[in-house]
Amino acid sequence: MTTLYLDNLGVVAPGLSDWPGAAKVLRGEADHLAEPLKLTAPELLPATERRRSSDSTRLALRAAEQALSLEAAQRLQPAAVFSSAYGDPTITHKLCELLSGTPPMASPTLFHNSVHNAPAGYWSIATANPMTTTSIAAGDESFATGLLYAAAQVVAEQRPVLLISYDLPYPKPLSEKCEVSAPFASALLLSHQASAQSIAQLSLSLDKGPETIMDLPLESLRRGNPAARALPLLAILASASGECLLPYLAEQRLHITVTPCR
Amino acid sequence: MKPLHISAYTTVSALGRGNAAMLEALRAGKSGLQPLHFPPAELKTYVGFVEGLEHEPLPEELAAFECRNNRLARLALRQDDFEQQVAALRERHGASRVAVLIGTSTSGILNTELAFRRRNEAGELPVEFDFVHSHQLSSLVDFVRRLLQLQGPGFTVSTACSSSAKVFADAWRLMAAGLCDAAVVGGVDSLCLTTLYGFNSLELVSAEPCRPADSQRNGISIGEAAGFAILEREPVEGSRGQLLGFGESSDAYHMSTPHPDGLGAVEAMQAALARAGLASSDIDYINLHGTATPSNDRSEDRAITTVFGTNTPCSSTKGWTGHTLGAAGITEAIIAMQCIEHGLMPASLNTRQLDPDFGSTILLEQRETTVNRVLSNSFGFGGSNCSLIFGGRNDHPLP
Numbered sequence: 288m289t290t291l292y293l294d295n296l297g298v299v300a301p302g303l304s305d306w307p308g309a310a311k312v313l314r315g316e317a318d319h320l321a322e323p324l325k326l327t328a329p330e331l332l333p334a335t336e337r338r339r340s341s342d343s344t345r346l347a348l349r350a351a352e353q354a355l356s357l358e359a360a361q362r363l364q365p366a367a368v369f370s371s372a373y374g375d376p377t378i379t380h381k382l383c384e385l386l387s388g389t390p391p392m393a394s395p396t397l398f399h400n401s402v403h404n405a406p407a408g409y410w411s412i413a414t415a416n417p418m419t420t421t422s423i424a425a426g427d428e429s430f431a432t433g434l435l436y437a438a439a440q441v442v443a444e445q446r447p448v449l450l451i452s453y454d455l456p457y458p459k460p461l462s463e464k465c466e467v468s469a470p471f472a473s474a475l476l477l478s479h480q481a482s483a484q485s486i487a488q489l490s491l492s493l494d495k496g497p498e499t500i501m502d503l504p505l506e507s508l509r510r511g512n513p514a515a516r517a518l519p520l521l522a523i524l525a526s527a528s529g530e531c532l533l534p535y536l537a538e539q540r541l542h543i544t545v546t547p548c549r
Numbered sequence: 550m551k552p553l554h555i556s557a558y559t560t561v562s563a564l565g566r567g568n569a570a571m572l573e574a575l576r577a578g579k580s581g582l583q584p585l586h587f588p589p590a591e592l593k594t595y596v597g598f599v600e601g602l603e604h605e606p607l608p609e610e611l612a613a614f615e616c617r618n619n620r621l622a623r624l625a626l627r628q629d630d631f632e633q634q635v636a637a638l639r640e641r642h643g644a645s646r647v648a649v650l651i652g653t654s655t656s657g658i659l660n661t662e663l664a665f666r667r668r669n670e671a672g673e674l675p676v677e678f679d680f681v682h683s684h685q686l687s688s689l690v691d692f693v694r695r696l697l698q699l700q701g702p703g704f705t706v707s708t709a710c711s712s713s714a715k716v717f718a719d720a721w722r723l724m725a726a727g728l729c730d731a732a733v734v735g736g737v738d739s740l741c742l743t744t745l746y747g748f749n750s751l752e753l754v755s756a757e758p759c760r761p762a763d764s765q766r767n768g769i770s771i772g773e774a775a776g777f778a779i780l781e782r783e784p785v786e787g788s789r790g791q792l793l794g795f796g797e798s799s800d801a802y803h804m805s806t807p808h809p810d811g812l813g814a815v816e817a818m819q820a821a822l823a824r825a826g827l828a829s830s831d832i833d834y835i836n837l838h839g840t841a842t843p844s845n846d847r848s849e850d851r852a853i854t855t856v857f858g859t860n861t862p863c864s865s866t867k868g869w870t871g872h873t874l875g876a877a878g879i880t881e882a883i884i885a886m887q888c889i890e891h892g893l894m895p896a897s898l899n900t901r902q903l904d905p906d907f908g909s910t911i912l913l914e915q916r917e918t919t920v921n922r923v924l925s926n927s928f929g930f931g932g933s934n935c936s937l938i939f940g941g942r943n944d945h946p947l948p
Contacts, residue, residue, distance in 0.1 A: 289726060372687065374707075379661070386742040387665040390591055398747030399805040399930055402654065403686060403707035408931025411799035417816055419797035420933065421715055424686035425704040432704050436719065439726035460673050461661070464680035537645070537700040 289438045289491045292548065294447070294484040297353025297474040298521060299346060300324065300508060305353055312505075313518075313525035319504055324470050331357055331413045339396055340409060342470075343375035347406035347453045348413065350472035355449060360414040365447040365476065366440060367410060367420040370433025372513040373467065374403045374424070376457040406451070429454070430516045431533040431541040434475070438491055441479045450475045454514040468511025473521065485548040487524060494542035499531040520545070550824045552791040552940070553721060554784040556638070559629035560883045561621065562774035562870045563597030567628035572887050575895050578915065580869050582758040582770050589666070590745050595758045597772025597871030598740065599624070614692045616657030616683035618739040622693055625737070625775035635697045638731055638779055648729040649703040650719050651690045652712025652736035654875035654929075656705070657683035659741040689737055701729045707875065709929030710838075711797075712736055713776070714878025717937055718795040720780050735777035736879035744771055744874060751805060759841035759872070760899045761865035762850070762911045766841045772871025776879035778886075784942060790886050793922065793938045794825025800932025806844055807928060811852025814838075814926065817934040818856045821924065825938045829857045831922055832938070834894045835909075836881050838926040839865020840872050841899075847906070849926065854908040864912040868898030878927040878935065885923035885939045892919055 296306055302321040303309040311317040328337035329348035340348075347369060355365070373379075378401045385392045399405070404422035411420055425432035430452045437450040453472035457465055478485065499519035501509050509518045516533055520543055523529030527547045532540035559567060563581025564574040574581065582595040602620045606612075611619075626632055638647055664678040674680075682688055686705045694703050702723055706712045713736020720732035738744075748754045748769060755768035780792065798820065800813035807813070822829060835857070838849055846865075853863060866884050873880050888894060894916040903911055921944065925937045 289728070372685065374686065379658075382743055382747070383658075383661050383665040386662050386746060387668075389589075391589060391742050391746050393743070393746035393750040395747075395750045395805075398743070398750055401743065401747065402709045402930045404709055404929070404931040404933055405804065407708070408799075408804050408933070411801040411932060412803070415801050417798050417801055417813065419718075420708075420799055420931075421706060421719070421797075422708050423704040423706055426681075426685065426687040426691065429687070429704075432702070435702065435728065436704065436723070439722045439728050443722040443725035460668065461680065464674060464678065465685070536694075536703055 289442060291438050291441045291489055292478045292481050292485040293475055293487045293489055294478050295354045295476040297350040299350045300471040301469050310525035313522045321504065332409060333413065336409060341375050341400045341405060342377050342455055343453060344406040344409045346455060346470050346472045347451045348410060350474040351410060351449060351451050354474035354476045357414060360416060363447050364416050364418050365449045366418045367407060367449045367451065368433055368437040369407045369420065369422040370429045370452045372424055372426050372429045372454050376455050376461065380458045380461055427513045428535050429513045431535045435491060435541060437477055441477050445479045447476060447478045450477060452514045452517060454512050469508060471508065471512040471515040473514065473517045481548055487548055488546040490544040492542045494532060494540045496532055496540055498534045498540060550794060552793050553780045554788050555790045555792060555886065556779040556781050556785050556788050557631060557634040558778040558789060558883050558886060559625055559631040560776040560880060561599060561625040561628060562873060562880055563599060563772055564869055568887065572891060574869060575893065578898060580758060580898055582871055587740055590742055592745055592749055593756045594754050595770045596740060597770065597873065599773050611692065611695060613679055613682040614688060616660045618657045618689060618737055619692045621739050621773060621775045622689060622737040623696060625777060626696060631777060634779060635733060639698065642730045644698055645700045646730040647699045648701040648720060648723050648732040649690055649694045649699050650706060650716040650732055650734050651693055652706045652716050652875045652878060653686065653689050653738050654707060654709050654712060655738060655741050655743055656686045656689050658743050659739065660684055662742045697733060699733065708933040709931060710874050710877050711927045711929035711933045711935040712875040712878060714927035714935035714937055715797060717792055718797055721795065724782060731781045733777055733779055736876040737775040738873055738875040739773040753842050755841065758899050759867055761839040761841040761867050762846050762897050762904055762907060763900045764902045764904045766843060766846060768842055769840045770871040772873040774870060774873035774876040774880045776876060776883050788942045790889055790942050791940045791944055793940045793944065794821040796820025796824060796936045798934045802932055805930050807848040809848055811848040813932055813934045814849055814852035814928060815855050817936040818852065818924065821936040821938050832861055832924045833920045834888060834923050835861055835863040836885050836923060836925040837863050837865040838928045839867050841867060850907045850909050859908045860910055862894050862912050863909050864895055864897040866895055881925045882937055885925045888920045888923055889939060889941050892917055894918065894920060
């Protein structure tokens, strides 16, 4: 059993543009109106970087800036874990398109934005934060894997860690090989000790059993994007307490128990 | 920190298959770089190419994972009795208590690049192209977990050229938090158009074999490699050495250019020394990131002189292997281990005239001498820095 504290959070998806609004939808107090998401550049990014920022960086950082203001990021200097199954699908598409020419070509901006840790790089530049970041991938289990690793880092280092989980749809023709239905990102600011900011205590353990699912239409979103596998956790956070089982490696489940702190 | 014990390791690179081939090439000063012959790529450059992968198909039950990167991973796992060592590891700890953490920058992207060139008139990809099992970053860790029959925590780390250095830090954290008792860490990156043409578009690829720390250095030689190591809390019979410390940082400066004074590199090296409980004078040799780009080598030299002064022997081994990107961390970790086990400090291969602005002691001749501790640097795009400190099997750095 691993125990830690959630101090703040953010979420970005079609019809879920911030945490307070998403919490109402998740509690059933508002309908889920899944309008296409307009990925504007995060406020956090310096003006020079906004224009060049890729979809994945915009999505990840818009979730991150809900969980942590620039001021709080600079004061707390959390480490960061970015978890994504697919990275930036649009950049992969554009690069493979250019590379399929005769002769093959590439663009410098596309290439440096193509690395899986591009959102992490922009995050550290935007917040002038020298703390370590990492960028991981674990397929459909990327959210639970990222959460468990971030929890290990919180416990091992006794420092706050920001977990950002995100995935986006592929354009054609890759969408025929790998279907992601809609963009989804969440950000969880995790801490080893309870404080006045703490929203909830999270207890994590490995378990078996059927994974927790959502009611429609959110269930389509959950199934359609690896990062949206966070939804059952977000739902119990919205209702202050509860338990859920998220898909994890080797047919196991990540069992999460949420206890409110305020 | 309490050191982690390295029970076994293995490597495949342009220097050959297995640890002995690497050691022999290092001792002989024999570079693995050769002119690029990798159609449809047509760049005038040298690469660290792994020969013979076309003769190493994956076993039938794992055929869905077929790609150059996974072939390279499997080839390395079959060297140096590594699979047998993992079997013993499974016996000691149980499959579910052994983590698998593997770094890569591009996984099996070559399959997607080639599939795009074979789209039909309707723009559709070939039917047989399996994106999820080849290109997807987690393909690599999924493949290795299946091959080694391990079921502990597992993920792919992809932080560009620091990827397979950071897996050592991740393993330590997972063990410290009690989520596993041992880990197989590693890194695999293979030649692809994305990195060849991507680095070329940034004007960072040299037309000749790379010349780290040279006054005329003009870019990297890309290489491919795979390497793996077993990490455990306690030594076992035949343990090879120890991870004494690690340090990580972010430059928070620029996506593809290091901080000019190497501030992020300084923080990573100082953090590694602090975790190990060591002073800079306790390090006998530094294996540099040393990519042979003008900006990397200059900023790393400044960082080294800031932390170590000017006397600690340093060299880059990119002149042997090329820059193996997401596999650079593990490849150079294994070089560090070999230096300690065999009493070797490699020279900076291909360096003809040392950059006169450099302050650090770059080795222009190989040294055969006792090496107790090595610091190895890996820095990546996005300002992702990681420094590792290795010691011999009987080292006791902390009081």
